[in-house]
Amino acid sequence: MKNFILSLIVAAFVMPVQANEGMWFLMHIERLNYRDMQKMGLQLTPEEIYSINNASLKDAIVQFNGGCTAEIISGNGLVLTNHHCGYSQIAELSTAENDYLTNGFWAANHKEELKPKSLSVRFFVRMDDVSKRILSLVNDSMTEAEREATINREIAKIEQENNEGGKFTVSVKSFYQGNEFYYFVYQDYTDVRLVGTPPESIGKFGGDTDNWEWPRHTGDFSLFRVYADKDGNPAEYSEANVPLKPKHHLTTNLNGFKENDFAMIMGYPGRTNRWMPAGGIEQNVKYAYPAWVEASKTSMDVMKKYMNEDQQVNLDYASSYASIANYWKNRQGMIDALTQHKTAESKRKDEKAFQKWASKKGNEKFENVIPVINNYYEKTNEISSHNNYLIMMLRTKMGILPYRLGSSIEYYIEQNEAKRAELLPKLNDDIANLYEGVHVPLEKNVLAAQLRLYTSKAKNIAPNIAEIAATNKNSDAGWDEYLNTAFANSIFESKEKLEAFLANPDAEVLKNDPLYLFSTGLLARYRYKSEEEKQLADEFEGAYRLLVQGMRLQNPDEKYYPDANSTLRLTYGKVIALPEDKRNDATKNYYTTLKGTVAKYQPGDHEFDMPKELIDLYEKKDFGRYADADGYLPVNFLTDNDITGGNSGSPVLNGKGELIGLAFDGNIEAMAGDVIFDDQLQRTINVDIRYVMFLIDKFAGASHIIDELTLAK
Known part of the structure; x- marks a missing residue:
């Protein structure tokens, strides 16, 4: 696939929107999209998709914990989302003794469902x-x-x-x-509980190697349940709470589909930048993303060493590592795709056309837009590189933790004895939560590695870091020595030291604490803007707003959709294949099978191991009612829907609005999709709902979950 010669149709500023392009507001579907959707196979009315007064599809789609999408699939508040969306909650609920992340978990009844500390829909x-x-x-x-x-x-x-x-x-x-x-x-x-999850060897099958790749064989799903008070209202966790009776839940379709069938996805896409100017694309490709990729890999290499040595450390850092690894591969894929597609060059051509339009009489207010935007990017290229190196230090627990707690502790110190007694329980809870799962040796080594990278690659680094580097000659041994000393002399080294400090607080000790100074210095540098930078940013904001306004005026008859920003959207397209790929055993390259999953099996490998029970089911061909009409068990499939991060866990729906799959990834060949839409190669990778149901029923033996679903006839 990577050697496939691209036939690219780039959706730039002024080109017509392709049939499957766009992340559309539900309230605009009837005016902008309904006829197209009907022609492609939609059988619902706009009112059945989005209604204020009556139950509709939108009532079954939820934003999951602020960063993913999920859907209600039963009348008892059952929530389906991706395994990777529930990953941190599954890891949090796991211990070395009860390792649900590794082994899976299935509640036999409501009482066995597990409440994470913090989870909302x-x-x-x-x-x-x-x-x-x-x-x-x-x-x-x-x-x-x-x-x-x-x-x-x-x-x-x-x-x-x-x-x-x-x-x-x-x-x-x-x-x-x-x-x-x-x-x-x-x-x-906010009362949302874990109902079931497959083992990680299914939910994350293929690991980082298969991430963003096709063909794919991942059972990326998990199940939760929403609880409410007896009247159906939101309520804090209580044993008296009951499963929510939702306004609407999805019907699950086990009948399958075929190539070119209509498919729509509803969800909460996080962020796209389809209007981004050429200068912004060049900045990302040459400065911002390379720094992110290098810094991410630096953290991952150190973290993995400690995670491989201790299973509890592995559980504590599993979610952080997975998040870093995901963006590491994403950013590298963006660099490759944007370079290969020559996206910046394409945008430059559109900007020249815009400049010509802006020079015409009546368009004078747009005439200086492109020069202002180009000047901004030219003068902030190195800043974007610096900030991405710095961000990775701030993503470490001990890089940000002293800053996050410092202001609360400072306020605590300033109060009288009675007020301190009032504040202390909440402060102790915050400390316990933030220190949970912190492994100090790992944290020190990650910070040391990041400091070496930051001081050797970034320009105009944080003053406090520059000062430390000057005293330790910026050597490996020097950074190790600095951090060992800083941790040993800091009240933030451990929860116990911090709690002891609060029993006898001293403002001067906090003010001069080495880790507090380190953390606040990093934040201060990240937030710092010179007067020139502030002026550049102000000019850029105004020019960018005028650019988008002008582009829409330049082509007033086109249909436009806004960039994603974590608001509910609908995208529609078809089940559709990629060019033939010999790595896929399927008859057509729009789906994968359990046969292909077993073919990837590598015993003991952390990415491609498989549970013996799943292999046994495959060898017996014990697929039950979840097999395709042609006899194979489907695993994943492709559609050409327009999605991005945040759509993870979104339902894939057929023309009747029935659930046929679960979106979980995109393909690396179209990784530039946040900036451009590639009508030829853009694909959404989905878990087939039949594979989800097979795993719940035949693999896990949790048929009681199947029983509460509404199944299409």
Whole structure:
């Protein structure tokens, strides 16, 4: 596949939207998309997809813990999402003795379902356009700071007007770089419990090697349940809570599908940058992403050493490692794809066309947009590289932990004895949570490796780090010695030392603590902007907003969709293959089978090991009602839906709105998808719902879960 000669149709600024391109607002489906969707196979009405007054599909789609998507699949609040979306909660609930991450977990009844410390789902209630209201308050003579302050004041009013006394969470978001504004009303439930998960050897089969690759053979799913009070309202965890009775839940379809069948996905895509100028793409490819890739690999190499030596450390850091590894491969894939597709060159051509349009009479306010944008990127290239090296240090637990706790401890010290007694329980809880799973030897070695990289590669580094580097000659031994001494002399070295300090606090000790100074120094440098940088940023924000406004005016008859920003969207396309791939045993290259999974099996390998029970089921061909009509057990399949990060766990729905799969990844050949849409190669990789049900029923023996589903006839 990687050697396939690309036939690329790039969706740049001014090209028409392809049939399967776009992350669309549900409230605009009837006006912008419904006819196209009907022609492709949709059998629902717009009202059945999005309704304010009646139950509709949108009521079954939830945002899962702020970063993924999930769906309600039963009348008892059962939630289906990806294994990797529930990964940190599964790891948190696991111990070396009860290792659910490695071995899997299946609750036999509601009482056995497990409550993680923190997990929530967000239901979407409604949305509305407030662009005219907000934009009527601003004008072109305002500075960016004045504009932002005015908008924020109005946003606060809109959110207050629509939260119904705190019952709902209301969020006003900007779209098209500040040219439109919409508010979104949500209801959050925080009592969410683990129901079931396959072992990691199924849920993460293929590991980092197969991540972003096709053909794929991963059972990437997990099950949770939403609980509410007896009246169905959100409530903090209580044994008295009951499974939620949702407004709507999805019907599960076990009948399969074929190539070119209609497929739509609803979910919460995190972020795209389809309007990004050429200068931004070049900055990412040459400066920002290479720093991210190098710093990520540096952390991963050190972490893996400790994780391989101790299973408890492996569990404690499994989620952090998986997140870093995912973005490491993603960023490298972005570099490769954007370079191969010559995306920046394509955008430059569109910018030249825009500049020509802007020079015409009546378009004068757009004439200086491109020069301002190009100047910004030229002068911030090195800054973007520096910030990405620095970010990886701030992603370490001990790089950020002293800063996060420091201000609370400072406030605690300033209070009288009675107030301290009041604050101490909450402060101790925060300390316990933040220190849970911290392995100091790993943290020291990761920081040492990151400091060596940062000081050797980044320019204009944090002053406190430059000073330390000067005293230890920036040597490997010097950084090890500095960190050993800093940890030994810090109240932040361990939970116990910090708790002892709180029993007899001293403001001067905190002020001069080496790890506190280290952490706050990193944050101060990350947040620092020179006067020139502030001016550049203000000019850029205004120019970028005008660029998007102008591009839409330049081509007023086109259908436009806003960049993703973690708001609910719908994307539609088809089940569709990639060119033939000899690595896939399937008859057509749009699905994979359990046969292909077993072919990848490597006993004892941390990425390609398999449970013996699954192999036994394969050898017996004991697939039950979950086999395809042709006899094979389907595992994963492809659609050409337009998705990005945040869509993980999104339901793949057929024309009737029935659940046929679970989105979990994209293909590396189209990794530039956050910036451009490649109509030829863009694919969504999905878990076939039949494989999910097979694993729940035949592999795990949890048929009681199947019994509570609504199955299509």
